[in-house]
Amino acid sequence: MSYTIYDIARVANVSKSTVSRVLNNQTNISDEARERVMKAIEQLNYQPSKRARALSSGFDAIMVISRSAKTTSNNPFFADILQTIAEKAEEEHFDVILQTAKNNKDELDKCIAKIRDKMIKGIIMLSSPAKEDFFKQLDIFNIPIVVIGKVEGDYQNIYSVDTDNFQDSYDLTKLLIEQGHKEIACLHSPLDYHVSVDRLEGYKNCMQDYGLPLREEWMIDSGYTVETGTQAAKRLLTLDALPSAVLATDDLKVMSLYKAATELDINIPTDISIAGYNNTSHTPFLSPALTSIEIPVRKLGEAGTEILFSIIKEHKKPASRTIIKTEQIIQESILVKQ
Structure with a gap:
């Protein structure tokens, strides 16, 4: 037999609203009334349906x-x-x-x-x-x-x-500078989301703090996929003035750079250094191993x-x-x- 909260109220000798408050874990109820309701629930083996709960308090x-x-x-x-x-x-x-x-x-x-x-x-x-x-x-x-x-x-x-996306990109750019790089490019995502804006701004601020030029042709919106990223990486890696290092603002940009470098016969890191972000199981298989920010x-x-x-x-x-x-x-x- 299927019981309702009306049955619980009858057995516990309380109102239907009291039963409802117990079922919804509300605090405005006495300990004695709560105990009577819980005993009635156990006695009747009451199993509320999700739909019944939703009518009063929403689905779980x-x-x-x-x-x-x-x-x-x-x-x-x-x-x-x-x-x-x-x-x-x-x-x-x-x-x-x-x-x-x-x-x-x-x-x-x-x-x-x-x-x-x-x-x-x-x-x-x-x-x-x-x-x-x-x-x-x-x-x-x-x-x-x-x-x-x-x-x-x-x-x-x-x-x-x-x-802290801004600080992480700042620190990765700083690392490249400390390793002797001055011509540093950045492959970034479209600036529709805070994460993309902050990672690009971290790169730009670090370059400016160290007195290094920001070249428009080296800051490339690379889209959201490996395909658009690879196209952007190839544009960068075939410029007459090639940067010595690239900051890639997510792991798809990293994989795009590795793919483009392989296809163009450009050696990493001899011809170009790469620093980026790692938050997937794919990047550990890259060779050479990536210097990165590990996203938890x-x-x-x-x-x-x-x-x-x-x-x-x-x-x-x-x-x-x-x-x-x-x-x-x-x-x-x-x-x-x-």
Whole structure:
């Protein structure tokens, strides 16, 4: 026989609203009433359906918002961090809804619809758009949103988990300079997201601090894929004035440079040195081994998910910004210039 909360209320001799508060872990209830309700639940072996819970408090689900497919194709970062989030959500007995969208308006409309239908209790965003209108329009719904990336504005319900992308790029550029390089190029992603902006700015600021020229033809937007990255790398590596080193602002740019150098018979690091970012299982197989910033993908996913569930389940108010430390790994892809 299937029992309802009305049956629990009858057996426990309490109101239906009291049963509802117990089932939703609310605190405005006496210990004695809570104990009677819990004994009635055990006596009746009550198993609430997800739909029944959703009608009063929402589904036990979080939503993960990824970037559009055209910007994540063949990028292992998104698959790796999604796997980490899914594992943590499973531990908390929550479902995960993955959302992609055609454009910003489509994405916003889908989010608002799911929030209003009580389909989700929180959101994790796998990127941080440089234009933060999206955040402003969602903040008013009083649902926790954790962004894996930088957030510049001040919001009530939006939290950032990120690495220090500006400083990491500054430090990688500084490393190249300290190894004797003065002609340093940069392959970067489109400046639609904070991460891309900050990594390019770290490079530019370091070059300026050391009095080195910034050449427009050496700062190349390389798109989001290995194909567009390889085309950009070939343009760079066939210039009449070849840089002595390149900073690649993500692992797809790194793989593009290695691929282009091989096809053009350019030796790394004898002909050109490379420093970049490593956050996948692919880059350890590159030869020569890459000097890089190691991005802690699992730590980002775990920290973001833990913050989200601390808000949802424990009603905690965490810090608005959390920075995860990275590690600089020095290997064989940089030639020391005398």
